[in-house]
Amino acid sequence: MSTQTVKVYDLAHARAGDKGNTSNVSVTAYDEKAWNILREKLTPEVVMKAYSEIAKGPVTRYELPKLRALNFVIENALGGGVTVSLAQDMHGKSLSFLMLDIELAAG
Amino acid sequence: MPSPKTTIRVGTGAGFSDDRIEPAVDLAERGKVDYLVFECLAERTIARENLTRTKNPELGYTPYLVERFQAVLPACTKNGIRIVTNMGAANPLGAARAVRREAKALGIPDLPVAVITGDDVADIVRKNPQLPLMENGEPVESLIPRMASANAYLGADMICAGLATGAPVVMTGRVADPSLFLGSMMHGLGWRYDDYSMLAVGTLAGHLMECAAQLTGGCFIDPGKKDAEDAVNIGFPYADVTADGKLTLGKLDDSGGRLDVMTCTEQILYEMHDPTSYITPDCILDITDVEFASENKHRVRATGARARPRTPTYKAVVGYHDGYIGEGEVGYSGPNALARAQLAEKIVRERLKKRGFTYPEIRVDYIGMSSQHGMGVGDKVRPEPYEVRLRIAARSPDRKSALAVGFEVRTLHVNGPSGGGGGSNGIREVLAVKSILIPRDMVKPQVTVEGTL
Numbered sequence: 001m002s003t004q005t006v007k008v009y010d011l012a013h014a015r016a017g018d019k020g021n022t023s024n025v026s027v028t029a030y031d032e033k034a035w036n037i038l039r040e041k042l043t044p045e046v047v048m049k050a051y052s053e054i055a056k057g058p059v060t061r062y063e064l065p066k067l068r069a070l071n072f073v074i075e076n077a078l079g080g081g082v083t084v085s086l087a088q089d090m091h092g093k094s095l096s097f098l099m100l101d102i103e104l105a106a107g
Numbered sequence: 108m109p110s111p112k113t114t115i116r117v118g119t120g121a122g123f124s125d126d127r128i129e130p131a132v133d134l135a136e137r138g139k140v141d142y143l144v145f146e147c148l149a150e151r152t153i154a155r156e157n158l159t160r161t162k163n164p165e166l167g168y169t170p171y172l173v174e175r176f177q178a179v180l181p182a183c184t185k186n187g188i189r190i191v192t193n194m195g196a197a198n199p200l201g202a203a204r205a206v207r208r209e210a211k212a213l214g215i216p217d218l219p220v221a222v223i224t225g226d227d228v229a230d231i232v233r234k235n236p237q238l239p240l241m242e243n244g245e246p247v248e249s250l251i252p253r254m255a256s257a258n259a260y261l262g263a264d265m266i267c268a269g270l271a272t273g274a275p276v277v278m279t280g281r282v283a284d285p286s287l288f289l290g291s292m293m294h295g296l297g298w299r300y301d302d303y304s305m306l307a308v309g310t311l312a313g314h315l316m317e318c319a320a321q322l323t324g325g326c327f328i329d330p331g332k333k334d335a336e337d338a339v340n341i342g343f344p345y346a347d348v349t350a351d352g353k354l355t356l357g358k359l360d361d362s363g364g365r366l367d368v369m370t371c372t373e374q375i376l377y378e379m380h381d382p383t384s385y386i387t388p389d390c391i392l393d394i395t396d397v398e399f400a401s402e403n404k405h406r407v408r409a410t411g412a413r414a415r416p417r418t419p420t421y422k423a424v425v426g427y428h429d430g431y432i433g434e435g436e437v438g439y440s441g442p443n444a445l446a447r448a449q450l451a452e453k454i455v456r457e458r459l460k461k462r463g464f465t466y467p468e469i470r471v472d473y474i475g476m477s478s479q480h481g482m483g484v485g486d487k488v489r490p491e492p493y494e495v496r497l498r499i500a501a502r503s504p505d506r507k508s509a510l511a512v513g514f515e516v517r518t519l520h521v522n523g524p525s526g527g528g529g530g531s532n533g534i535r536e537v538l539a540v541k542s543i544l545i546p547r548d549m550v551k552p553q554v555t556v557e558g559t560l
Binding site: 009013014015017018019020021022024026028049050052053054060062064066067069071073079081082083084086087088089093094095097098101 | 150151242326327329332333369372373374375376377378379380381382394395396397398399411429432434468469470472474478479480481482483484485487498500501502537538539540542
């Protein structure tokens with residue numbers, strides 16, 4: 001494994017929100033170049049794979065070109081929901097950094 | 108009634124029930140705000156407060172009610188600032204009376220408070236057990252015997268009606284968070300409840316401001332990567348809104364934190380699903396074409412919000428008792444820490460089984476390694492850290508089984524693997540929530556005024 005990769009962390013900033021058992025994670029590109037990479041490579045499939053250990057999915061991606069942002073809606077991600085979850089981070093506030101830790105092929 | 112203004116300033120006084128107190132005081136004293144909006148009600152808070160009210164009929168409102176009013180009432184009274192808040196939780200009338208008592212102690216003998224009621228729809232739910240749950244489509248009926256609360260998200264029309272009484276304070280239970288702000292704008296700017304281009308602007312403003320510091324540098328800083336000034340004293344935001352729908356977000360020049368296009372972009376997508384359809388009791392907001400532009404270091408203009416007409420239903424949250432969660436923790440450090448934590452986990456699991464306890468769900472966390480994002484998949488398996496804190500949590504319909512989890516972790520103190528320290532354990536009652544949609548004509552919101560206008 002020696003292919004060039006880039007972390008989402010270097011391309012974008014992110015914030016996670018919760019509603020019931022669904023987490024949404026927004027990814028906002030730092031610039032136009034980063035936006036084009038994210039739009040092409042940060043697919044719902046890539047995100048589902050990164051979240052597979054904690055979420056059942058599905059993952060839906062919404063594009064907001066005017067904000068240069070992607071909004072990922074990740075279902076069945078919060079242990080049944082904030083009020084019943086056994087997790088310590090029941091809101092899934094930390095899930096933005098799981099997104100930022102994803103590595104994308106740079107080429 | 109005074110004629111509507113052409114520009115108003117609405118500030119955020121709190122973004123959740125346990126929020127900081129001073130930023131609201133700064134806005135009241137120096138922010139030149141016309142309205143100060145305190146959003147203090149999370150999804151399940153009302154269920155919890157309803158239980159409090161059952162024990163003491165005078166309570167059931169947000170725990171920091173008195174402290175918040177004590178802090179801001181002097182400046183709000185002096186500067187003619189109207190206060191709008193959902194701090195009433197499960198008892199808006201009781202909250203209004205508590206505020207009036209506090210006002211009296213501060214030298215305001217008769218502070219009128221407009222009280223919004225009718226969000227409590229528990230009786231409507233009992234009479235309509237066929238209403239389907241939004242989560243799974245099943246009738247709400249099975250939750251009714253365990254129901255702790257049922258509250259509809261009321262809209263901005265009721266906030267506007269409360270302000271129209273002339274009372275300086277509007278106290279509510281469940282109202283949709285953005286509606287608290289939109290209602291203030293409708294009242295202050297004379298917006299009509301069917302003018303959807305203005306409802307879009309006010310709903311966007313409310314959505315951006317309802318979490319207070321999350322717009323001004325809270326939940327944002329990542330040292331060295333995304334910084335903000337004076338992270339200790341983050342200010343709360345305000346919105347300047349004009350009668351024709353121009354919206355500018357800002358914060359006090361001397362407050363800490365940061366308000367710019369980046370913070371606004373993070374917050375606009377917070378708890379947003381489909382950006383074309385953010386549903387509130389007032390409208391369906393579409394943020395697809397929203398753009399932010401920096402006006403100066405502390406101010407951002409927002410344009411492009413659109414809205415479609417509101418739905419024929421109110422969303423209501425049903426809170427219900429859902430058993431218990433028991434848990435225990437113990438820490439291991441140094442060489443072989445993970446293996447000792449894993450052995451501890453095995454011991455607890457086997458002892459619980461041996462004692463005849465079964466659980467619908469058990470969760471094991473190695474805190475410091477896997478408690479938030481799991482053990483890692485593929486080539487991203489987490490490295491073993493120097494210290495690991497084992498946490499075991501399980502849910503159970505009965506209290507005794509839940510208690511056993513913490514007990515078995517606790518006994519590791521003497522019986523477990525080497526070097527286990529800093530144990531803790533506990534149990535809590537679970538108040539779960541599910542949602543339903545209720546036809547609007549079933550819900551009867553009301554405004555009453557405590558005090559003399």
